[in-house]
Amino acid sequence: MLRVLGDPLRARIVRLLADEALCVCHLVEETGARQTNVSNHLRVLRRAGLVETEPCGRFTYYRLRPEPLRALAAGLGELAATAEEARAQTRKRPCP
Template sequence: MLISTNADVLRALADPLRARIVELLAAEALCVCHLVEETGARQTNISNHLRVLRDTGLVETEPCGRFTYYRLRPEPLRAASARLDELAGAAEAARAQTRKRPCP
């Protein structure tokens, strides 16, 4: 599993189908056949999106017989959320300032 930056996580979540897969995996571990059924996407498309989510560390796999179940990892989501919260706090503080940086 790769350790990704917050930008990698946000980029992975920017795709609507990957975002939907993440929503589904937040509720329970699922295999590709479940994700195909839930999303209506093709198996190869789901597999490609799961590879991106695995590469960014958002999902982990669990072999179960001839199937592989995918589970959402909360840590990368929490890290990205914390960074976004920091940026929001900085923006609030900057908004409160009346002083502006002078142009050269």
Template structure:
């Protein structure tokens, strides 16, 4: 979740949800510098959210939907747990 908290990374993920893109496309779409885009793509790759596909001298990035499905399931589980907490019965006393 921390990886997606950055606004530029979230924008990159949104763009990759529509199509596979290379760094030059992402620079054009976001207005960010190439080095900044590359750093964010590295973080997204390390988090397992994007895959790469070499194409000549370019590398295309695509979103891994199953990684987002896993994240969505985790968030759904947290939401369900929070719905079932009775705040009057389950709160830790202060010391």
């Protein structure tokens, strides 16, 4: 999931979709990227489960799914809490 969100254009698309559902033409206009590039990034985001589609006439609108982002945030929060605990205890494995 972090690799998917790590691409700058995909991250920009995700930020845009957080505000509203958009079609490819809107995302091309907002990002300045080529239509094929935007479509390829949307395909990656769909496969990762981060966006869902909604057909509307001859256009397809994309909407960000908050659930996978919440799960990622919770996992990162747990990881941070574990790291804080280990740091507070100055826990380290002894060398052989």
